[in-house]
Amino acid sequence: MDHTYYGNGEFEFIKYDFERNCLKSAHNAISTCELWEWLRLYMPSDNTGFMWSTTPELEKLNEELQKDPINGCHSGSSYGTMMRIMEYIAKNGYSQYKQNYITR
Numbered sequence: 001m002d003h004t005y006y007g008n009g010e011f012e013f014i015k016y017d018f019e020r021n022c023l024k025s026a027h028n029a030i031s032t033c034e035l036w037e038w039l040r041l042y043m044p045s046d047n048t049g050f051m052w053s054t055t056p057e058l059e060k061l062n063e064e065l066q067k068d069p070i071n072g073c074h075s076g077s078s079y080g081t082m083m084r085i086m087e088y089i090a091k092n093g094y095s096q097y098k099q100n101y102i103t104r
Contacts, residue, residue: 006036007094013102021070026082027089029064033057039090050083051076 009027014020030036035057044053065071074082089097 005093006089013098022082025068025070026086029061030086033060033064035061036090039087049080051080
């Protein structure tokens with residue numbers, strides 16, 4: 001994995017603890033499962049998004065996410081948002097996400 005491209009996963013620029021911790025957990029789970037390249041190429045269906053997609057990779061990722069108690073707090077919306085952020089990082093890089101986050 002290219003740590004420079006996908007970043008350190010600390011999200012130190014995010015002010016709110018819950019948001020930062022959810023993103024850190026997702027980043028860590030994707031790294032642990034070695035799914036950054038898969039996520040970079042994956043395009044969920046418009047009908048299912050990430051919430052309702054069922055792929056072996058997402059099942060593996062969701063299993064890893066469940067190991068961190070913070071992920072038990074997700075609604076379908078917050079899970080989908082978190083996964084879209086991870087998808088953005090996979091496709092555009094951590095530094096681009098950070099730049100967009102800070103300037104929004």
